[in-house]
Every structure is written in structure tokens, then in C-alpha cells.
Amino acid sequence: MELDKMDENDWKYHGEGNKSLVVSHVQHSRVLRVLKYPSEDAERLHQTVEQASRHIQNIVDYSNNVMKPLLGEQYVHSGEVVKLPLDFVRQLSLKVQQERPELRCDKVMDTFSGYSLCLPNLTQLSSCRFEDHRPPLCVEIKPKCGFLPFSRYVTKECKRKVCRFCMHQHFKLANGKWNRISRYCPLDLFSGNKQRMYIAIKHLLEEPQNNFRIFKGGELIYSCKDDAKQQPDLNELVQHLRPYFHHSNGYYNGHQSSKTVLNEFIQVVCSALLSTGDSACPGELTKLQTPESRAYCEASPLHRDLLRNANQCLPKDCVLAKILQAQMLDNLDIEGLYPLYRRVEQYLEEFPKERNRLQIDGPYSEGFLEKIKNCPSEDDGSVDYAVGKVHQYRVAMTAKDCSIMITFAPCGEDEDLQPNFEIQPVKPRFTYSVSILDLDPKPYESIQHQNKLDSKIVNYYLKSTHSKQDLPPSSLYKEREDCTLVFHPV
Secondary structure, three states: OOHHHOOHHHEEEEEEOOOEEEEEEOOOOEEEEEEEEEHHHHHHHHHHHHHHHHHHHHHHHHHHHHHHHHHOOOOEOOOEEEEOOHHHHHHHHHHHHOOOOHHHOOEEEOOOOOEEEEEEOOOOOOOOOOOOOOOOEEEEEOOOOOOOOOOOOOOOHHHHOOOHHHHHHHHHHHOOOOOOOOOOOHHHHOOOOHHHHHHHHHHHHHOOOOOEEEEEOOEEEEOOOOOOOOOOOHHHHHHHHHHHHOOOOOEEOOEEOHHHHHHHHHHHHHHHHHOOOOOOOOOOEEOOOOOOOOOOOOOOOOOHHHHHHOOOOEEOOOHHHHHHHHHOOOOOHHHHHHHHHHHHHHHHHHOOOHHHHOOEOEOOOHHHHHHHHOOOOOOOOOHHHHHHHHHHHHHHHHHHOOEEEEEEEEEOOOOOOOHHHEEOOOOOEEEEEEEEEOOOOOOOOHHHHHHHHHHHHHHHHHHHHHHHOOOOHHHHOOOOHHHOOOOOOO
């Protein structure tokens, strides 16, 4: 990429989150991630050039030195910091403005610093060449937290029975964030049980919210709109998917049924999530839930017997196992962590110059990772112990908010692929890649907000479900008649 020859017409709007906007190159498999700021701060942005540079460098360092060792080098792409011509960034901002969702326009692109993060376009399979003309499909999943808290500091019993995501749904519905409650439960996806995983992905398809998107050839074809007033069209998605599963049985009037297409699509996604990168061996199975924590959520709509009796194992090095291990660095829960955060706060009030030594704001170096790995298991009353647990919690929060990108494309019968590049749940064969993104460091200051939010979510959930407490569990989350599942061999 020649920085002195940048042309805004070579880039198109790709998407955006709360803190950054992403554009993709129309020819090359690259994306640029540009920071965003609240509109009211635009007047003083010219003073934050150094801050923008440090912010993006922190993201790269955190990804390289902290998350990559924890999650696995094969899954993490850290990217590089680039300094873009300011004229290019300003023209690019004008070009993409009309494509941005209205609800995202309360923030503006950073057009003053010129700093950006350059990354591979994970919706593409740029390293492989295919004779097949069907473009790659990419599934983006934001799985959220895959375990129930097991800390002795948890004071509300419902937190040991109902997962954070399912409780949060009630709070979001009441606040108008969403119009419908999602029946997706992260514990089903992280269970390693193929039936539970199948249903979890089915529920993500039914109600994607911010947790599920599908791209074809780099173009977004399936997602929940920001206003969430209209459900995405599953029939339209099936038309996109049908050419990838033309081999199937289950034809109806010359076409395979929609149920068959979606079934096999879900199987491909499950296979990729459980893959260890070596198709020659299935992977060592391991139990990641602690003995004190139950492995199912009472809010899951699945049948109780399936939840209690299904095997709860993930292949040791699959992407879900790696993410879950990082999430479980939060072994105190926010209720046990918050007093340690207050200990650090009080220490910094007395010794503000210690902030750098304790690496509160970075740098995110190998030394930062050592603080996480070498934190004592028992509280010795020191500020160093408290800082170690705070850093562990921040890493766990990153893992709880990350996204998984699964990109796959059909490959010919005669195409010779390395074993770790192929999945073959059913014919035809697919080549694939699995990546983890959205691995930014969570701000130290956000712990105060997390403590308040946790209390709000739990209290609202208890309040909203109070009238249903006397009902049997099976009646609280009844399956709709049109959502009966027929399981196919996986």
C-alpha cells in the first residue's frame, strides 16, 4: 500500500463499532480502521494527534503481546499502525458519510491525526486461489461470555444459574435497545455439544442483533439493522447460500429445501468452531468449566434433559476453548474484583507516580502479560496483587467482547490443500480460516461502569421475572410452534 498515492475511491465503507470505523479496499484484501470521536469533541481533535497515535499503537501492542500469546498466533492478526495523508482521510470521511447508519452518526471520523490501523480483510481468503467462481462466505460471531460465575463473592444466586447475556436481554428490551429477546445462549455455543451448538447458531440466525453477521465476497448480506425494527430475511439468505450446498439430498420441487440448506450451513460453522487446525486428528477434548460452575443456563430454551446430560467438552485448541480460557481469567466476578479496584484507586491517590510502574495505561508489553500470568492465587493484601487481578479482569473483558470470523469457500475435488486449511463436514469440500478480532484493551476506568451495570442488569432481571418465579422452568421459555428442530447427523 503506497501511502503517498492513496485514493478515497479505492476504498468503501465496511462497517463500524462504537469507537472506530472500517473501510475496505475494493481490490486488495486490506481494511483500514479509523478512530471515531463524539461530534461535540470535533473542535479540539487537532490537539489529540499524539493521543491517537498512542491509542492505535496500544491496540497493536495489546494484540501482539497479550492476546496473541493467550489466544494463539494462528487466530490473531494484529495489523500495523499507518500514517495516512490528511487530504485522503478527509475525502474518505465525506465519501462514506452517506453510507453510515443514522444511529452511528453521533460520532465523526478522526480526520485530524491521520493515524489508522491497517489489517487484513478477514471476510476474504486472500492467501488461497480458487478455480471455483463462488465467492467466499464469512460468518462473524460475537459469542459473549461462555460460563457462569463461580466466585465465592457472588451475592445474587441468579448469577450462578442464568448467564449474563440472557439476563442482559431483559434490560436491553426494557431500554429499547432491541424489540425482541434473543433466544441465543452463549453457554450452548461454548458447550462443545453439537446439538446445543447447532441450536445456538440457529437462534443467532433468527435474532442476530449485534452478535451475528454474514458476508459474501466481502459484502454484508445478513445482519440486524441498527434500528432492529425489521427482522432479517432468512429466505433471502437461503437464496445466497443455496449455490454452496447444491450437492445435498432433501430436494423439493427441484431445489433443496431451505431447512436443508440452513442445516448444512450451520454444520459448516460448527465444524470450523470445533476445528483445532489439524483435520487429521479430532483434537484432544478438555473440560473447561470449573467444578463449582454448572455448565448450562436456566434461561436457555433447550430441553432440561439435553442441557444436563449432554457432553460438555471442547477440543483443547479450538477457537472457542481459547476464548473461554481467556474469559475465565475473571475468576472473582465484578463483585470480588471491585474492592481490589478500589484498593488500587486509593493507592494511586496517595502515590500518583506509581501509575506508570503498575502499567495502568500500558505499555502493553511482555511485562504486562507476566503480571497477568504470575498474579498470586491468594490475596496478600498488596497493591500488586490487586493490580494483577484488575489486569486479568480487563483481559477477560476483552475476550468476552471479541468476535470470531469464520471464512470459507468451496474448493474442487482435485484441489490439493494442506490439512489445516480444510473442513469437510459434508460434500463439497470447503477451505476455511478462523480468526479472532475486536481485541482492544478495555480501559481501566471502565471497571467502575461495569460494577454499576452488573447491579442494574441483575436487579432488573430479578424484577422482570419475579412474577414468573412460581411457573415451571419449561413454561418460561416455550419454543414457538414454527421453530421445532429436526436434528440431522453432524
